[in-house]
Amino acid sequence: MKIAIHKFGSCSGCVHEVLNLSDTLIKMVNEKNFEIVYSTLLGIDKETENFDISLIEGAVVSNEDIERLKDIRRRSKILIAMGSCAVxxxxxxxxxxASEQELKNVYNVIYVPHLSDASPLSKFxxxxxxxxxxxINRYExxxxxxxLSRNEWFKQDERRFLFxxxxxxxxxxxxxxxxxEKCIVCGRCVKICQEITSAIDYINRSFETAISTPFKVKLDESTCISCGQCILYCPVGAIVEKSYVTEVWKLLNSGMxxxxxxxxxxxxxxxEALKLDVNGRLVTALKKIGFEKVVLWKPQTEFNTSDQLTILPSSEAEAIFVQRFYPDLVNYMAPPPRIKDNSIVWFSPCVARKLSGNLVLTTRELIRLLGTMDLSLLTKTQFDEIKMNVANKHEVEVVGMREIRKTLENIREGKLKAGRIVLYVCPGGCLHGGGQPLQS
Incomplete structure (x- = not known):
């Protein structure tokens, strides 16, 4: 089969991808009886009248290109548009x-192609x-x-190869x-993370594009604070919290x-997720699967009761953020809430609490723990204990990363010198924490 490689308006990146195949391409040429008969980049022109396959890179940018493209189409059995410019x-x-004058100024040339727009091959x-x-993906x-060497044809709109x-x-x-493996590189996690700490972003190009941390380091070694907002924004479940549902079941089955x-x-x-008032019913459900006591608890940070300035992180996420981005303010910060009891399972809307060293399950994990149990059939049982911290008039709640940054900058500049500042990273506070049920 005679193959021709043509170039129109482009950077030659796709042709270089073909050349990057080197040994693999040479092997295929020999085994499949391919012959490259035309390529300006390779310096090949065997003056062949017709081609079995024409690979074309680049957009149509001039009237001359239109005529040349039509001539290539006439001489080719199969025409393949190669890369974004051609497609x-x-x-x-x-x-x-851009105006013609702007193009001349940038490229310092007198000649500007006649067409005002660059067009894909399929237009002509x-x-x-x-x-x-x-x-392009060289392997595709x-x-x-x-x-094609085996005369296997496909419909134009058919997905021909695996990604x-x-x-x-x-x-x-x-x-x-x-x-x-699950990630579709939609970028929703990147967008929300840019509003928080920019721990993840796009890497590579084309089909090799992926989501990663800088230099592909582990999440905990990046600027990630484990807030879990990326989990809420991922449409395919590629990002998930580390689940401890199995560990909890083992403890329950052990009789602990x-x-x-x-x-x-x-x-x-x-x-909201179950469209049911679970207050009381959840207590019954948890006791039914083996919990001895159920406590309603609002976590509270231990702090100095004096009037001096104190930063109160509502979870490990806020504490890590201050440590990494405002290390000079760490002395003002109290430790995040923790539980000093190994017999307690902590159900929280917060993913970052999993860094506390406690056995923490998110709301999503709680739903999985309950399985198919129908809470609407259960009677209500009161909590064994209610531990709710009393609101303090000297506390100021700061919600969302933008406000947190502004507040910490004010502390750094000496504009805030007293009071207790409670930080909530997640937009809207804990009610919209990274461990809450996914919205459809």
Whole structure:
């Protein structure tokens, strides 16, 4: 089969991806009886009249390109648009937003192509196959050539090959993890994380694009504070908290006397998720599966009762944030809430509490722990104990990362010198914590 590689308006990145195949491509050429008969980059021109396959990179940017493209189409049995420029117009199409004079100023040339816009190949000719990406995935090209060598054709709108990555990129942390195999690189987690600590972002290009931390370090070694907001925004469940449901069941089945500490936000979120007032019914449910006592508890940080300035982190997330981004203010900070009892299972809306050293289950894990139990059939039972901290008029609650940064800057600049400042990283506070049920 005679193969021609043509270049139009582009950066040659896709052609370089073809060249990066080197030994693999040479082996395929020999085994499949391929012959590259035309490529300006390779310096090959065997003056062949017709081609079996034409690989075209780049957008159509001039009238001359249109005529040349039509000629290639006439001479080719199969025409493949290779890369974003050929498929969509790509980067060259951005010139529609610039004037001719601006183009001359930037590129310091007199000649500017006649067309005001750069267009995809399909605007002028019939394209048999599209290889998307900037640059293309070289392995998808190999798969396509292999299929064509065996005369296997596909419908234009059919997904022809499996999505290919050399190796899925997983991220691990103490409180949460990302499964690269499930990730669809939609970027929703990146967007919400940019509003918090920018711990994750895009890496690589084209089909190799993935979500990762800088230098692919572990989550706990990055700026991640384990708030879990990325979990709420992930549409495919690629990011999840480290679950301890199995461990709790083992303890319950062992006959250990366990006490459940339930935060008020768990009750509210569970009621909304189940469309049922679970207050009282949850106590019955937890005792039914083996808990000895159930306590309604609002975590409270231990602090100095003097009037001096005190920063109160509502969880490990806020504490880690201050330590990493405002280390000069650590002396003002009290430790986050913790429980000094191994017989207590802590049900919380907060993912970051898993860093506390306690056995913590989120609201989502609580739902999994209860399984198929129908709470609407249960009678209400009172909590064995209620431990709610009393609101203090000297406390100021600061909710959301933007407000937290402003407040900490004010402390750093000496504008705030007294009072107790309670920090809540999650937008809307604990009710919208990273461990709450996912919204459909």
């Amino acid at each position: 969509l117009g790509g980067v060259p199409s951005l010139r529609r937003f 000719v019939t394209v048999d196959y599209f290889l998307r990406g900037c640059p 090209l190999l798969n396509l050539l292999d299929k 290919l990555r050399e190796k899925p990129l997983n991220l691990e942390g103490v409180a949460l993890s990302l499964d690269g 006397h366990l006490t459940a500490y339930v935060e008020p936000e768990v009750l509210m979120a569970l009621s």
